[in-house]
Amino acid sequence: MTLLPQNPLLAEWTAAFGLPPFGAIEPEQFRPAFDAALAAHRAEIDAIAVDPAPPSFDNTIAALERGGCALDRVANVFFVLAGADTDDAIEAVEREISPLLARHNNAIHLNRALYARIADLYARRDRLGLSLEQARVLDRYHTRFVRAGGALEKPAQDRLAAINERLASLGTQFGQNVLADEKAYALILEEGDLAGLPDFARAAARAAAEDRGHRGKYAITLARSSCESFLQFSARRDLREKVFQAWIKRGENGGATDNRALIGEMVALRAERARLLGFPTFADYRLNDQMAKTPANARKLLDEVWGRARAKAQVERDALQTMIAEEGGNFALEAWDWRYYAEKLRKARYDLDEAEIKPYLQLDKMVEAAFETARRLFGLTFTPVDVPLYHPDARAFEVKDANGRHVGLFIGDHFARSSKHSGAWMTSLRDQEKLTGAVTPIILNICNFSKPAAGEPALLSFDDARTLFHEFGHALHGLLSNVTYPLLAGTAVPSDFVELPSQLYEHWLEVPEILQTYARHAKTGAPMPKALLDRLLATRTYGQGFATVEYTACALVDLDLHGLRDTAALDFSEFERRDLERIHMPAEIVMRHRLPHFQHLFSGGGYAAGYYSYMWSEVLDADAFEAFEETGNAFDPATAKRLRDVIYSAGNLRDPAEAYTAFRGRLPSVDALLKKRGLVDAAA
Numbered sequence: 158m159t160l161l162p163q164n165p166l167l168a169e170w171t172a173a174f175g176l177p178p179f180g181a182i183e184p185e186q187f188r189p190a191f192d193a194a195l196a197a198h199r200a201e202i203d204a205i206a207v208d209p210a211p212p213s214f215d216n217t218i219a220a221l222e223r224g225g226c227a228l229d230r231v232a233n234v235f236f237v238l239a240g241a242d243t244d245d246a247i248e249a250v251e252r253e254i255s256p257l258l259a260r261h262n263n264a265i266h267l268n269r270a271l272y273a274r275i276a277d278l279y280a281r282r283d284r285l286g287l288s289l290e291q292a293r294v295l296d297r298y299h300t301r302f303v304r305a306g307g308a309l310e311k312p313a314q315d316r317l318a319a320i321n322e323r324l325a326s327l328g329t330q331f332g333q334n335v336l337a338d339e340k341a342y343a344l345i346l347e348e349g350d351l352a353g354l355p356d357f358a359r360a361a362a363r364a365a366a367e368d369r370g371h372r373g374k375y376a377i378t379l380a381r382s383s384c385e386s387f388l389q390f391s392a393r394r395d396l397r398e399k400v401f402q403a404w405i406k407r408g409e410n411g412g413a414t415d416n417r418a419l420i421g422e423m424v425a426l427r428a429e430r431a432r433l434l435g436f437p438t439f440a441d442y443r444l445n446d447q448m449a450k451t452p453a454n455a456r457k458l459l460d461e462v463w464g465r466a467r468a469k470a471q472v473e474r475d476a477l478q479t480m481i482a483e484e485g486g487n488f489a490l491e492a493w494d495w496r497y498y499a500e501k502l503r504k505a506r507y508d509l510d511e512a513e514i515k516p517y518l519q520l521d522k523m524v525e526a527a528f529e530t531a532r533r534l535f536g537l538t539f540t541p542v543d544v545p546l547y548h549p550d551a552r553a554f555e556v557k558d559a560n561g562r563h564v565g566l567f568i569g570d571h572f573a574r575s576s577k578h579s580g581a582w583m584t585s586l587r588d589q590e591k592l593t594g595a596v597t598p599i600i601l602n603i604c605n606f607s608k609p610a611a612g613e614p615a616l617l618s619f620d621d622a623r624t625l626f627h628e629f630g631h632a633l634h635g636l637l638s639n640v641t642y643p644l645l646a647g648t649a650v651p652s653d654f655v656e657l658p659s660q661l662y663e664h665w666l667e668v669p670e671i672l673q674t675y676a677r678h679a680k681t682g683a684p685m686p687k688a689l690l691d692r693l694l695a696t697r698t699y700g701q702g703f704a705t706v707e708y709t710a711c712a713l714v715d716l717d718l719h720g721l722r723d724t725a726a727l728d729f730s731e732f733e734r735r736d737l738e739r740i741h742m743p744a745e746i747v748m749r750h751r752l753p754h755f756q757h758l759f760s761g762g763g764y765a766a767g768y769y770s771y772m773w774s775e776v777l778d779a780d781a782f783e784a785f786e787e788t789g790n791a792f793d794p795a796t797a798k799r800l801r802d803v804i805y806s807a808g809n810l811r812d813p814a815e816a817y818t819a820f821r822g823r824l825p826s827v828d829a830l831l832k833k834r835g836l837v838d839a840a841a
């Protein structure tokens with residue numbers, strides 16, 4: 158017998174907190190580990206499906222919940238790396254493995270014997286003596302199988318399986334194409350090209366150039382924090398245009414990384430899948446299992462906001478054009494001018510500029526601020542721990558509750574690098590559950606903040622700080638999770654509800670006592686002067702016309718695209734253009750994510766026909782924060798306890814509308830959102 162060297166992905170993980178042995182993991186170990194884990198899970202599923210004993214909750218639903226442990230472990234560590242620290246070898250595995258995973262999930266959801274057991278239990282659900290949580294798990298399994306096609310006839314199931322596999326491959330390719338376009342681009346600048354750029358932007362550009370092998374020069378990249386701050390500050394109109402054009406052309410540059418054909422195929426496949434499952438369009442299919450329930454409900458909210466947002470953006474545009482004229486400029490405002498003049502006008506109007514604020518927003522202090530907020534709301538503490546992770550920039554913190562009990566592990570991986578996909582997200586290496594013992598979560602926040610040069614402090618924009626709090630809100634949803642069944646844990650809720658914990662958390666960044674304590678000047682350590690803080694908070698609704706238009710246009714185009722009944726021979730650049738025309742998109746504003754790089758919709762598809770979710774959740778978060786404001790205390794203990802009990806720790810235990818009503822006593826109206834965004838009347 159030969160002894161094969163043990164694959165560390167499949168061995169017992171003995172590192173602190175049960176972390177994966179990152180130092181021993183090599184990309185070539187993933188494929189065999191996936192193969193072994195998939196085979197093990199398949200055997201578990203088959204055993205459940207052919208069990209001669211009549212179906213019971215325990216031998217079917219609980220058994221499904223107990224299964225797939227090895228696969229979860231391997232997949233979690235793989236997808237953390239594929240998102241946050243990828244390379245050619247990982248990307249190759251990703252392309253191979255995504256259709257295999259889709260095939261695996263198909264085999265489970267389209268397993269007729271298994272579906273028969275679930276359907277039998279579901280029919281008898283009231284007589285099974287289930288707890289509320291067990292009843293919810295059974296209900297979710299039944300819904301999930303039906304929505305995946307478990308109840309369909311064989312030919313339709315085969316077609317669904319083929320569609321899902323193909324969609325998985327296309328989604329992977331889409332994300333990799335965007336990353337390739339981002340990696341391929343850097344605008345390399347000389348000292349003389351930096352007019353208008355404040356120190357922090359110069360430092361970030363210098364570090365980015367060095368990262369790309371241009372020591373002593375400056376690089377503007379397509380990471381949002383790099384190009385957005387360039388667009389905001391650079392006085393060079395010609396260079397702003399260059400960067401802006403590169404940014405909005407990601408995924409639309411022709412050649413191997415062009416995403417347009419992929420979009421066409423994906424939209425057509427999704428529409429076909431919806432039809433097979435009995436829905437007229439993909440949007441109908443998708444929203445049926447969301448809090449919104451129908452595209453019409455989602456659209457009603459967007460329409461309510463859209464007209465007001467456009468009117469406000471119009472007023473903002475006129476003010477910017479006036480400023481250009483006053484400066485003697487003889488040109489019409491273009492998309493690449495908007496951020497630059499908006500920043501200038503903000504400075505003129507409120508005596509406030511980003512460069513003045515930024516030295517007070519140190520990354521580490523803002524992380525502390527997010528921790529302190531969690532301590533005051535939920536009694537959590539965060540202690541740095543020195544454990545081996547996958548990249549030196551990632552940092553781990555042990556999370557404990559008010560009684561000193563271990564809650565989980567939080568990993569913050571905050572800096573942009575070329576091996577990381579763009580954007581910011583929360584993910585996990587392990588999710589909370591109590592079915593197989595007390596399993597505590599390991600939750601990550603991945604961000605793309607500019608990394609400073611060695612010895613310099615990492616500084617955030619106010620938007621970055623908001624992103625930090627947002628992702629940390631998601632992290633708390635994972636960390637505070639307190640359910641028995643893995644299916645219901647943490648963020649496993651509908652996507653129009655999942656942004657409630659994250660967006661709600663952003664409100665505490667703006668609570669004066671948090672900013673006063675944690676916004677400290679990087680050089681002097683002095684707190685942000687009261688006057689500056691007041692001016693900063695006074696600008697809260699400044700520019701909301703632009704921001705709301707930029708976002709809402711994306712949500713509308715998404716619903717329109719996925720509401721198509723006939724997708725044959727559609728040109729998607731043309732579709733985007735015509736649809737924007739239809740909704741009267743202001744000419745000087747470009748969608749926050751154009752279709753060729755709209756990863757929410759096409760890189761995996763988690764938000765396909767679901768981009769409206771952010772605004773749907775915002776209706777909830779604006780109203781939910783008012784619950785604290787009404788008490789006069791942003792940390793009111795009774796409100797915080799209720800929030801924790803029915804939202805942050807409750808995962809998917811309840812229907813979202815029920816959960817929200819349990820917190821607030823009623824469902825929200827759109828009023829709090831309009832007030833928050835300054836859209837109650839259309840004056841700027």
Ligand SMILES: [Zn+2]
Pocket residue numbers: 627631656659
């Ligand atoms: Zn989010």
